Amino acid sequence: MSEYKAKVCIGGGAGFIGSHLGKRLKDEGYYVVVADWVTNKFMKNDEFCHEFKLLDLRDLSSAVEACKGCEHIYNLAADMGGMGFIQSNQSVLFYNNTMISSNMIEAARRVGVKRFFYASSACVYNESLQLDPNNPGLEESMAWPARPQDTYGLEKLYAEEMAIVYAKDFGFESRVARFHNIYGPRGTWKGGREKSPAAFCRKAYCSASDFEMWGDGKQTRSYTFIDDCVEGIIRLMRSDCKIPLNLGTEEMVTMNDFAKLTMKFNGKELPLRHIDGPEGVRGRNSDNKLIRKHLNWEPSVKLADGIARTNKWIGKQIEIDRKAGIDVSQYAVSQVCKQTEESLDSAYDLSNSSKKKGLNPLLLGGITAVVGGALGFLFAKRK
Ligand code: NAD
Numbered sequence: 001m002s003e004y005k006a007k008v009c010i011g012g013g014a015g016f017i018g019s020h021l022g023k024r025l026k027d028e029g030y031y032v033v034v035a036d037w038v039t040n041k042f043m044k045n046d047e048f049c050h051e052f053k054l055l056d057l058r059d060l061s062s063a064v065e066a067c068k069g070c071e072h073i074y075n076l077a078a079d080m081g082g083m084g085f086i087q088s089n090q091s092v093l094f095y096n097n098t099m100i101s102s103n104m105i106e107a108a109r110r111v112g113v114k115r116f117f118y119a120s121s122a123c124v125y126n127e128s129l130q131l132d133p134n135n136p137g138l139e140e141s142m143a144w145p146a147r148p149q150d151t152y153g154l155e156k157l158y159a160e161e162m163a164i165v166y167a168k169d170f171g172f173e174s175r176v177a178r179f180h181n182i183y184g185p186r187g188t189w190k191g192g193r194e195k196s197p198a199a200f201c202r203k204a205y206c207s208a209s210d211f212e213m214w215g216d217g218k219q220t221r222s223y224t225f226i227d228d229c230v231e232g233i234i235r236l237m238r239s240d241c242k243i244p245l246n247l248g249t250e251e252m253v254t255m256n257d258f259a260k261l262t263m264k265f266n267g268k269e270l271p272l273r274h275i276d277g278p279e280g281v282r283g284r285n286s287d288n289k290l291i292r293k294h295l296n297w298e299p300s301v302k303l304a305d306g307i308a309r310t311n312k313w314i315g316k317q318i319e320i321d322r323k324a325g326i327d328v329s330q331y332a333v334s335q336v337c338k339q340t341e342e343s344l345d346s347a348y349d350l351s352n353s354s355k356k357k358g359l360n361p362l363l364l365g366g367i368t369a370v371v372g373g374a375l376g377f378l379f380a381k382r383k
């Protein structure tokens with residue numbers, strides 16, 4: 001181990017951001033352990049880690065197994081998706097993510113970690129501050145008083161606080177970044193969990209007569225290219241900044257303009273067809289004053305440049321599917337994921353040999369306590 005800078009664990013490291021981060025850390029000379037309950041769809045394990053551990057991080061003993069011997073832990077594991085997923089799967093992802101976040105920070109304490117990173121989200125911000133498409137930018141302090149977006153955002157806000165107090169109480173360092181819609185090659189691009197950048201590139205490639213858009217398209221967002229995200233995580237992890245920071249760009253765009261940009265890369269100018277769909281907040285932008293102050297850096301890849309690269313990669317994926325005999329015209333529309341209990345019913349599948357149906361009573365007790373605590377905490381006045 002002495003030839004490596006440090007041994008690090010990435011929870012959820014087979015995912016989009018985790019695998020990019022693992023590759024970068026491996027290239028920089030860290031010994032990278034990835035723990036995930038699935039393998040990466042686009043890369044072989046040895047491209048982004050030295051050790052791959054197939055584990056369900058909703059189980060504490062699995063989280064400890066993932067983290068043992070690691071000086072740095074990055075928790076990027078979450079049941080996660082874009083608006084087509086997080087709004088229609090509130091209880092399932094509440095359960096799964098609360099268990100993962102609680103276990104990973106407790107595992108970090110048990111193994112005596114030095115530094116812990118938690119992947120939070122712009123979804124922590126108060127919804128009432130995101131009603132105007134001309135959002136001037138969400139400052140970090142605006143997460144409180146709390147009214148986050150969906151249970152996904154509520155769990156993220158709670159887990160942020162866990163990372164902060166655990167570090168204070170148990171003598172290690174924690175770092176928290178609030179990601180603003182990260183996109184790039186090797187991200188989820190079909191199936192319902194994809195976010196708007198991948199969905200728009202895919203729809204622009206596959207649409208023939210019009211471009212289908214959830215909502216009136218006047219809603220706004222800002223986006224962050226994956227390379228900037230990885231750079232930001234690494235800079236934050238090495239910094240002395242103990243408070244949550246936005247990791248996003250201030251380049252805000254309407255969904256209508258964003259759709260036109262993706263069509264431009266595909267040589268199309270199709271009319272937009274607006275339909276009902278899960279829209280989320282009306283206007284969201286990052287405010288980067290704090291990241292500039294603490295890291296002397298901020299994400300800099302322009303949306304058009306990042307989308308050019310993402311669009312090319314998604315085009316290749318679509319052609320792979322076409323060659324496999326899939327009718328890719330179906331990709332002109334996006335799905336909304338239905339609520340599914342599969343991941344709850346298969347709890348403990350990977351950690352216990354026998355499949356258990358229904359929620360494990362111990363886990364159920366744990367979740368009740370944790371969620372009850374979270375709600376009590378949110379209603380309490382924050383210092
Ligand atoms: P992703 O879905 O590609 O990666 C998450 C990984 O977590 C997946 O590989 C998944 O298999 C794994 N995972 C889920 N449940 C697990 C379990 N029980 N045990 C083990 N592994 C489990 O998503 P991503 O885009 O790479 O996001 C990484 C992190 O960043 C997540 O915490 C997400 O909430 C957060 N985030 C992402 C964005 C974004 O725009 N991508 C924005 C805000 C926050």
Ligand code: GDC
Nearest residue numbers: 081082083121122180181194195196199214278279280334
């Ligand atoms: O999915 P998303 O990128 O998530 O959606 C942005 C906007 O694009 C929404 O208003 C949505 O209705 C609109 N939209 C229109 N058509 C489509 O086909 C489509 N697919 C998708 N996905 N959207 C479409 C995200 C969360 C993430 C994460 C980030 C943090 O919210 O879903 O989990 O935490 O925020 O920034 P978005 O930006 O609302």
